[in-house]
Amino acid sequence: MSEKQNLVEVYGSKKKRRAEESEVIIRFNQKPSAGIAYAAQCGHIDPIDAVDVAAFLLKNKDIFEKTQIGEYLGREVEYQGGFSLKVLHQYVRLLDFAGLEFDDAIRFFLSGFRLPGEAQKVSKLLYVFALPFLLSHLFTQYAQIDRIMEKFAERFTEQNPEVFPSADVAFILAFSIIMLNTDLHNPAIKEERRMTKDGFIRNNRGICDGQDLPEELLTGVFDRIQNNPISLKEDDEARE
Template identity: 30%
Template structure:
């Protein structure tokens, strides 16, 4: 679940895949490139709609024109909390299977038009990037293809050169493994890039006269990225700069003109060799775990092994469900572990432990343990049962604030259920 993967296509046999990609690249080169027709005014309006009216501002409300399947506006029948719960249910369903997520959101009156679907895929925090890629690649009908086009146009590429634009685009999702899906996704990028950077602009002076040229080079770059970072290929079998240029650059038999300048292709090769193209992960990916965060910050947590040292950890407290996640660093994407806030109590420790201390203990009703989950070195889940968890906040005030918010999440009165409780001096904290 918590894995960091590159944008390289997932395949078991690297050599066979590269052969297929090269064949597809050859087929693209043999096609007559032509820029797709597009209504400029309509494109600009819809592009702005996606870029500026995404879920950064509107992810907690149903679009104004959305209607329930049976007719009538669903917006009027849902409270703000109801919208939030429905939205989260859609996200979690999408992350299991994008088809189920898309079906569920339309059944609930959400995001039923192409612009709304594009906004959902581009701006919604918590969507699994793998499923986003599958969704984009699966679009074949008119509405789906329009959503894919708007998704690509919703990414700001104006003034960016080709490779930075491609990296920015592919950071939003993980490319699916089917060549036809990749084709559709890269065609959308090609059209969006050329619309934002027409021939003659500073970011497209001479290389891309039409979207076909952008599509061709995009596919060649994906081939190079796959080849260069494929662990199944031996180093001496990876594509050289000379081979990349030869595979990508074609010459017009009549005029002798080439489609790309050699120096330009060599620069791209060098750039890819220095930095792999990857999709971007954040803490909000992979199941929307941290969407309902109500507090985050640093605390020290006492380890469960000798000599019971204090470990600096970054914590995120979420509600629905109430969970306290902890990370080794603030930038770490995947949590080191978490503590479900069920059948436990939180309380301040006495000054003998720490003036800034707090602890999680059994609530007296359960089996007398505090349950937890850790992710092992290989990502496997390891369940733990502890007498208590002991923490040190960054200040006394922060300790009381953590206690208050944990109580709020657990449904208790803020500040209650533990102010008078203290930990005994001799107890050891656990991981």
């Protein structure tokens, strides 16, 4: 094969790859499973390898619609025989939270996708029920967020074992931070009803196996969330 023929072939191969990748994006943004299936059909990923699919989602987190990534990662346990749950597990394991402040780790985690839309519904209930009620009664109803944040909490605690005594404590605080974020930054919430620093500390009393978390930890979280909101789908839409 001549050098010219080789260059033509390489160009044709790259052009074909770009066309396939463009089609993958279109299909994924319409239906995640369809985009993944097409990527597999084109030989870009192994559709039965959870690590490969997780890496594929992470690689394309700034290209695919983040809402669709979140919907796929949060699918019910039974979906595809539990495969999407395996993908979620591997997706989280590809991330490095070591040494990050807890809320900064959440911010980093959620930069790759948007939590399913139920997050807004949960945050609205903050005004009606105390946090312990939410934790004990609502996680089963909002199972998508539950699964996603549970995996995050496990990974953070694994990489930062000195911060919390268990992943359960990290999970509870993560959920509380998500609610705080919406509470402070959703313009639909009246100023006089927004969470105060004292209220946030009070809501999280006793979540550390019956003990209180250090007040400086909660104060730092509140200040950072107040000054720099975490990007959530519902809040972004409310600001438009």
